[in-house]
Amino acid sequence: MEELRQAVTVAGLSMRLYVLPPDSTSCWPCLLLFPLAWSPGSCDLFQLGQRAGEDVCVVINAGKSRHNEDQACCEVVYVESRRSRSVTGVSREPSHNQGFCFYYWGLFDGHAGGGAAEMASRLLHRHIREQLKDLVEILKDPLPPPLCLPSTPGTPGAPSPSQLVSPQSCWSPQKEVTHDSLIVGAIENAFHLMDEQMARERRGHQVEGGCCALVVLYLLGKMYVANAGDSRAIIVRNGEIIPMSREFTPETERQRLQLLGFLKPELLGSEFTHLEFPRRVQPKELGQRMLYRDQNMTGWAYKKIEVEDLRFPLVCGEGKKARVMATIGVTRGLGDHNLKVCSSTLSIKPFLSCFPEVRVYDLTQYEHCPDDVLVLGTDGLWDVTNDSEVAATVDRVLSSYEPNDPSRYTALAQALVLGARGIPRDRGWRLPNNKLGSGDDISVFVIPLGGPGSSYS
Amino acid sequence: MEELRQAVTVAGLSMRLYVLPPDSTSCWPCLLLFPLAWSPGSCDLFQLGQRAGEDVCVVINAGKSRHNEDQACCEVVYVESRRSRSVTGVSREPSHNQGFCFYYWGLFDGHAGGGAAEMASRLLHRHIREQLKDLVEILKDPLPPPLCLPSTPGTPGAPSPSQLVSPQSCWSPQKEVTHDSLIVGAIENAFHLMDEQMARERRGHQVEGGCCALVVLYLLGKMYVANAGDSRAIIVRNGEIIPMSREFTPETERQRLQLLGFLKPELLGSEFTHLEFPRRVQPKELGQRMLYRDQNMTGWAYKKIEVEDLRFPLVCGEGKKARVMATIGVTRGLGDHNLKVCSSTLSIKPFLSCFPEVRVYDLTQYEHCPDDVLVLGTDGLWDVTNDSEVAATVDRVLSSYEPNDPSRYTALAQALVLGARGIPRDRGWRLPNNKLGSGDDISVFVIPLGGPGSSYS
Numbered sequence: 001m002e003e004l005r006q007a008v009t010v011a012g013l014s015m016r017l018y019v020l021p022p023d024s025t026s027c028w029p030c031l032l033l034f035p036l037a038w039s040p041g042s043c044d045l046f047q048l049g050q051r052a053g054e055d056v057c058v059v060i061n062a063g064k065s066r067h068n069e070d071q072a073c074c075e076v077v078y079v080e081s082r083r084s085r086s087v088t089g090v091s092r093e094p095s096h097n098q099g100f101c102f103y104y105w106g107l108f109d110g111h112a113g114g115g116a117a118e119m120a121s122r123l124l125h126r127h128i129r130e131q132l133k134d135l136v137e138i139l140k141d142p143l144p145p146p147l148c149l150p151s152t153p154g155t156p157g158a159p160s161p162s163q164l165v166s167p168q169s170c171w172s173p174q175k176e177v178t179h180d181s182l183i184v185g186a187i188e189n190a191f192h193l194m195d196e197q198m199a200r201e202r203r204g205h206q207v208e209g210g211c212c213a214l215v216v217l218y219l220l221g222k223m224y225v226a227n228a229g230d231s232r233a234i235i236v237r238n239g240e241i242i243p244m245s246r247e248f249t250p251e252t253e254r255q256r257l258q259l260l261g262f263l264k265p266e267l268l269g270s271e272f273t274h275l276e277f278p279r280r281v282q283p284k285e286l287g288q289r290m291l292y293r294d295q296n297m298t299g300w301a302y303k304k305i306e307v308e309d310l311r312f313p314l315v316c317g318e319g320k321k322a323r324v325m326a327t328i329g330v331t332r333g334l335g336d337h338n339l340k341v342c343s344s345t346l347s348i349k350p351f352l353s354c355f356p357e358v359r360v361y362d363l364t365q366y367e368h369c370p371d372d373v374l375v376l377g378t379d380g381l382w383d384v385t386n387d388s389e390v391a392a393t394v395d396r397v398l399s400s401y402e403p404n405d406p407s408r409y410t411a412l413a414q415a416l417v418l419g420a421r422g423i424p425r426d427r428g429w430r431l432p433n434n435k436l437g438s439g440d441d442i443s444v445f446v447i448p449l450g451g452p453g454s455s456y457s
Numbered sequence: 458m459e460e461l462r463q464a465v466t467v468a469g470l471s472m473r474l475y476v477l478p479p480d481s482t483s484c485w486p487c488l489l490l491f492p493l494a495w496s497p498g499s500c501d502l503f504q505l506g507q508r509a510g511e512d513v514c515v516v517i518n519a520g521k522s523r524h525n526e527d528q529a530c531c532e533v534v535y536v537e538s539r540r541s542r543s544v545t546g547v548s549r550e551p552s553h554n555q556g557f558c559f560y561y562w563g564l565f566d567g568h569a570g571g572g573a574a575e576m577a578s579r580l581l582h583r584h585i586r587e588q589l590k591d592l593v594e595i596l597k598d599p600l601p602p603p604l605c606l607p608s609t610p611g612t613p614g615a616p617s618p619s620q621l622v623s624p625q626s627c628w629s630p631q632k633e634v635t636h637d638s639l640i641v642g643a644i645e646n647a648f649h650l651m652d653e654q655m656a657r658e659r660r661g662h663q664v665e666g667g668c669c670a671l672v673v674l675y676l677l678g679k680m681y682v683a684n685a686g687d688s689r690a691i692i693v694r695n696g697e698i699i700p701m702s703r704e705f706t707p708e709t710e711r712q713r714l715q716l717l718g719f720l721k722p723e724l725l726g727s728e729f730t731h732l733e734f735p736r737r738v739q740p741k742e743l744g745q746r747m748l749y750r751d752q753n754m755t756g757w758a759y760k761k762i763e764v765e766d767l768r769f770p771l772v773c774g775e776g777k778k779a780r781v782m783a784t785i786g787v788t789r790g791l792g793d794h795n796l797k798v799c800s801s802t803l804s805i806k807p808f809l810s811c812f813p814e815v816r817v818y819d820l821t822q823y824e825h826c827p828d829d830v831l832v833l834g835t836d837g838l839w840d841v842t843n844d845s846e847v848a849a850t851v852d853r854v855l856s857s858y859e860p861n862d863p864s865r866y867t868a869l870a871q872a873l874v875l876g877a878r879g880i881p882r883d884r885g886w887r888l889p890n891n892k893l894g895s896g897d898d899i900s901v902f903v904i905p906l907g908g909p910g911s912s913y914s
Binding site: 131134145147150151177182183184187189192259285288290293298300353 | 591602631634638639640641642643645646736744747750759761815
């Protein structure tokens, strides 16, 4: 196959873009490889570009959509203190004394258009940076975070951290808040502000559709894995699988959705019922007793079918076919502000949450070897494989390379993506077991936790 | 100490009641020992009374309340099919061909009076039995449960299970519902109906206060552990701890409570805010930025304090001092229909859930030895100990008895209760580590999973 190669510079990072043209089965596979000089335990902005060859991301379009709706982003982001900027009223050059930086990886799986995923891949890390700016001094201070800050961020003459209200000075008992939970809160609010920006700019900037977002920050020795949607992150450590996210779908969030429909029935119009039935109830079944469950139940029971039960269930279907209001199969993510039920004015956005679940992994609590990795994948990967198979691929691919060969992680990411895509055969893409390969966009990040740059290099 | 011994017959089960009179430290400890011929793997009603000496419950009042507010119940319950009753229009004697029975253990930790706990201990298993009556034929049939049942339970001439709408006959794809999930649904609805009965009868029957409920059913080879409140159940199997419940408190259910307050602000009046702060905000802090989190956040962030933030937080406090509306420290349970915020007309019940979380443990999936037990305890036990210490006590006590000595489980239950109560010293009850013993009522069930009556006996 002819290969178009393009060199692109994104936010100061060298990125190689491989575009593979359409092939005989009308697919447009597209590989994006991000080289990032990632070195766990270190957070030095100036290492960038000094190492090479560590490709840690592959994005591939398996042919479902003409244009790949997956987007990815990989950055080193410098966070300057808001206080240090405005002490003199003018912005100063960042220096290492005033800020810190974080490593950032993001996967964005778009739906109903690529606009939201594209926008999130460009801007979400900037929202995170903005949220962290207020926290620079606090995170550097080993003392617990202060309960109160002065009214305006970066007010000239603002007190130093030691002058802020400290927990000890409070008259009443109070909860202790950790540094971790401040970073988690910053990420959560950044997702919310990103979503609000999409709402504001959706007309002017062509933000069509929505996207799932799975992002990882490496900051002060810890990995923060934030997931809103049905992508997934796992750590494979010494062969052991450590789940770092869970999926948010109509099935996993059924009770949240049903509770909202129960408390705010106006959101359901006269078209939907908040009750779940194993399938849609038919008019001839009126008066019979059918299996159902409500927002309080995880089990099933029988209820007598009444007229309102003939409405379409708010949550229906199973597995990949589960839908909210017969429309969308993910319940968290960014965008979707215009999403309506087909042939209806009912809005679906009120049922969707833009808030991620954030899990924290302390890299310093465990000695990592070169085969320990964090794997991020969109549902295009996980639809056709599982944690154990991915762990087996990690073992198989990495053990076939020298531990200090940086290309081993690229090879692993490629093996994961190409394994999920399959090969063209029998009028479709087939996996080795002859099952259909993923028909969705497939994106994978492989992030070495103890790779070159770590203690052994 | 003088010991009052009383023989009581409850629902056909012989129960010995030990009442220990007040002692020198003004405590009214009270021991209740339930002998139950429990034999895992068997569910034969007529074994009852044939074995003796297996005391599997101890209830003790450590002196917090003048009258013990903990209640317990231990039953073998026969479930007759509703269909078999009414085929001829009259009730028939139960026979083993038509029904089944389940073993039942319940712990009820009352608060603000003992009425709710007492009522639940008398009636909850009857509600469960009523819910199961419709399911007798379905649970005995290895086929998946039918989607629909005829309109009226037990209608004369009702079709046999095979004539009911079967999953296969449906035109549209549907979820498969398991037998397990029907039993879970039956237990969930039984809790709800018990709570509704308390609401109806609270005046006539003096149902004061509310109660946490932790109940276990052994049915068709599986244990169903249902918990609503802050009691706890664990299995200790071959020294390994398997959690069988989680606690529902203002801290663990914070986001559910905050979401409700956010969606239904009228429930908060003008007295409470749905936002959480590390402590109550003071008027002089208006305009400053203080740590907070809302219903969407697990992390913390800073927000500028506005006038509404001076209201009392819906959820406040930490650990055992956490409260909803400054009033109650558990968020699930039965009763509390009259509970109001102090000096206010605001009702707290809308924030409380009567629904349990039900976990299922398949006894047939593992070979159990005589030292494997299910331990249930009210918070009086868990406040001063933890899973590991309980597992260590299980090991220590059981290994000091012969495996076929049935009194070993009684000794274990007593050791757990007395260990949590401590001994009178230094003007209080002290544990061996000199910390204060539990000041709450303490109740424990020890249920052998492979004890006498199992394979080895």
